[in-house]
Amino acid sequence: MESSFNCPTCGTTHEGLPTDHAWLLPDDVWAIPEPERSNKATFTSDLCQLGDRFFIRCLLEFPFNEQSGYYGWGIWVEVPEATFHRYLALYEQDASGEPSLPGAIANVLPGYPPTSGLPVTIQFQDAASRPTVHVSESSHHPLAAEQSTGLSTSRYHEILTSTGSAGGP
Secondary structure, three states, X not given: OOOEEEOOOOOOEEEXXXXXXXXXXXXXXXXXXXXXXXXXXXXXXXXXXXXXXXXXXXEEEEEEOOOOOEEEEEEEEEEOHHHHHHHHHHOOOOOOOOOOEEEEXXXXXXOOOOOOOOEEEEEOOOOOOOOXXXXXXXXXXXXXXXXXXXXXXXXXXXXXXXXXXXXXX
């Protein structure tokens, strides 16, 4: 097992194996050719608007079963316009007391059945944290099961392999 990895986001070498994977943009925005992208969409590292579509970058956490911590998917969630504007209004505040709101995953997560468009709920957090995502168990999607039951070490390594990250048993 590798004892360190080079982070593609910050370029720094970190000890251990990666415990997250993130997307820079929603898939539909990323698919726009780079020279046209900024003309068709407005985006930051946390927010994105493509025409009349609105997206918030969120965190989908899966607890580890055999070690401390969690694996985090840094995903984009498409939300109604009202949710997007509510998030903007509360962006620099502790909004963790707000009710959870509906959305839909806007990225394809490798190693899973289709995830793009999967209904989820998001929960705003404090100003220093991205909203968290909950996949309903009633969806019967493997994401819901793994979010509820956690990840074994072998499943964690399958995810690392599916994302092209370092590691393997």
